[in-house]
Amino acid sequence: MSSAKNDAFSNRPFNWMNSADDCLRRTAAAPQAQQADLTILLVDGVYMSRVALIRCESYDYGSVRKAVEKGLELLGGAGAFVKPGEKILLKPNILSADPPEKCVTTHPSVFKAVGEIFRETGALLTYGDSPGFHSPKAAAKKSGMADAAEELGISLANFYDGEEVSFHEGIQNKKFVIAKGVLESDGLISIPKLKTHGLARMTGSVKNQFGCVPGPLKGEMHVKLPNVFDFARMLVDLNRLLKPRLYIMDGIMAMEGNGPRGGTPKKMEVLLLSADPIALDATVCRLVNLEPEFVPTIKVGAEMGLGTFDKDNIELVGDPFESFQTPDFDVKREPVKPFRAGSAVHFARNLVVPKPFIDRNKCIRCGVCVNVCPVNPKAVNWHDGIKTKPPAYRYKTCIRCYCCQEMCPESAIHLKVPLIRKIIRI
Ligand code: SF4
Ligand code: SF4
Numbered sequence: 001m002s003s004a005k006n007d008a009f010s011n012r013p014f015n016w017m018n019s020a021d022d023c024l025r026r027t028a029a030a031p032q033a034q035q036a037d038l039t040i041l042l043v044d045g046v047y048m049s050r051v052a053l054i055r056c057e058s059y060d061y062g063s064v065r066k067a068v069e070k071g072l073e074l075l076g077g078a079g080a081f082v083k084p085g086e087k088i089l090l091k092p093n094i095l096s097a098d099p100p101e102k103c104v105t106t107h108p109s110v111f112k113a114v115g116e117i118f119r120e121t122g123a124l125l126t127y128g129d130s131p132g133f134h135s136p137k138a139a140a141k142k143s144g145m146a147d148a149a150e151e152l153g154i155s156l157a158n159f160y161d162g163e164e165v166s167f168h169e170g171i172q173n174k175k176f177v178i179a180k181g182v183l184e185s186d187g188l189i190s191i192p193k194l195k196t197h198g199l200a201r202m203t204g205s206v207k208n209q210f211g212c213v214p215g216p217l218k219g220e221m222h223v224k225l226p227n228v229f230d231f232a233r234m235l236v237d238l239n240r241l242l243k244p245r246l247y248i249m250d251g252i253m254a255m256e257g258n259g260p261r262g263g264t265p266k267k268m269e270v271l272l273l274s275a276d277p278i279a280l281d282a283t284v285c286r287l288v289n290l291e292p293e294f295v296p297t298i299k300v301g302a303e304m305g306l307g308t309f310d311k312d313n314i315e316l317v318g319d320p321f322e323s324f325q326t327p328d329f330d331v332k333r334e335p336v337k338p339f340r341a342g343s344a345v346h347f348a349r350n351l352v353v354p355k356p357f358i359d360r361n362k363c364i365r366c367g368v369c370v371n372v373c374p375v376n377p378k379a380v381n382w383h384d385g386i387k388t389k390p391p392a393y394r395y396k397t398c399i400r401c402y403c404c405q406e407m408c409p410e411s412a413i414h415l416k417v418p419l420i421r422k423i424i425r426i
Contacts, residue, residue, distance in 0.1 A: 084122025157181025172233035194251035196259030205277035219374030232296035262411025278307025
């Protein structure tokens with residue numbers, strides 16, 4: 001793909017709002033929307049982002065299909081988001097090769113229902129994700145996504161190879177390497193999973209697009225952007241570049257605790273739909289009694305114009321918000337501390353930022369943590385090459401990206417708040 005074509009990709013317009021409800025608007029004049037194209041509602045002169053919450057009690061396919069349909073109707077219907085003949089990429093969360101019952105990945109029933117409905121609009125569908133560790137094909141197979149895709153008759157897009165795309169409007173990143181399968185599409189429908197995250201409290205709509213960056217390049221970005229807020233700005237830029245048309249989050253069985261891979265399934269029975277990823281993620285936070293501003297992508301996403309988390313600018317539709325509230329959801333309810341990278345502060349940083357540590361009793365010595373650690377030399381590695389004991393950390397060089405905790409298949413890696421931080425309570 002030529003660089004001119006890639007420039008065209010980053011400048012592609014929202015030309016798909018062909019049949020939306022009359023009140024659907026996108027505007028550069030809305031509050032905080034100068035940088036982004038937002039799908040919002042003009043209600044009594046106030047710009048609102050609409051979030052639909054739909055109850056769905058199980059992954060029984062018929063129930064899921066009805067719930068997705070109901071949610072889409074409240075947003076103007078599937079036809080409001082795609083035109084017949086357009087190439088649309090479905091982007092579920094396929095973080096790793098795990099079965100659906102572990103709740104690491106978007107459930108294949110949700111993926112299939114979204115696919116079936118959008119296929120009926122005449123869109124030409126593909127799907128894909130770039131997992132943190134396994135190959136896209138292996139992860140799609142194990143997660144059940146490949147079987148669902150086969151039933152739909154849609155193929156896995158190329159998430160192995162990437163091409164550089166310039167993004168002149170980028171605030172944190174002026175260029176990205178994007179999977180070819182994404183570049184070959186006209187638009188994205190993002191299908192994230194409702195889960196906790198060690199680095200960012202919650203993962204959701206905004207983070208889901210990180211899988212559009214192929215393979216090991218994701219690790220390199222952690223090294224380049226060790227500050228969690230810079231990393232969040234990069235994710236927001238990525239969303240501003242890719243401009244997913246709609247986000248449909250699977251929160252039927254969510255994940256709490258040591259997410260995004262090692263947490264515990266939690267029944268929440270909710271699907272959330274919105275064209276505003278910040279409003280959607282903020283609504284999830286409110287459901288689990290977490291301040292939206294504690295999640296870096298929400299805070300900087302609003303600042304960068306990707307959406308709004310202001311309650312007054314979010315219109316909730318569908319089933320009652322209160323009926324989904326889960327105040328006992330296991331999530332860390334405190335802000336993420338912004339630490340600047342650099343040698344002068346590295347010592348202090350190491351003293352106060354939560355450290356990953358390995359539970360020896362849970363560790364199966366698989367080496368996934370060693371493989372995914374992006375720093376060179378590895379900050380978690382086999383001691384003297386001995387693979388019969390759990391790997392060991394070198395905290396001096398660890399950048400606290402928590403990729404190891406994110407990808408450990410046994411939930412053997414936890415984050416420990418250093419004693420000094422507990423004492424001085426920062
Ligand atoms: S800590 Fe987890 S990822 Fe690392 S070797 Fe043990 S089980 Fe594998
Ligand atoms: S040891 Fe873990 S947290 Fe530290 S740099 Fe490596 S992957 Fe990131």
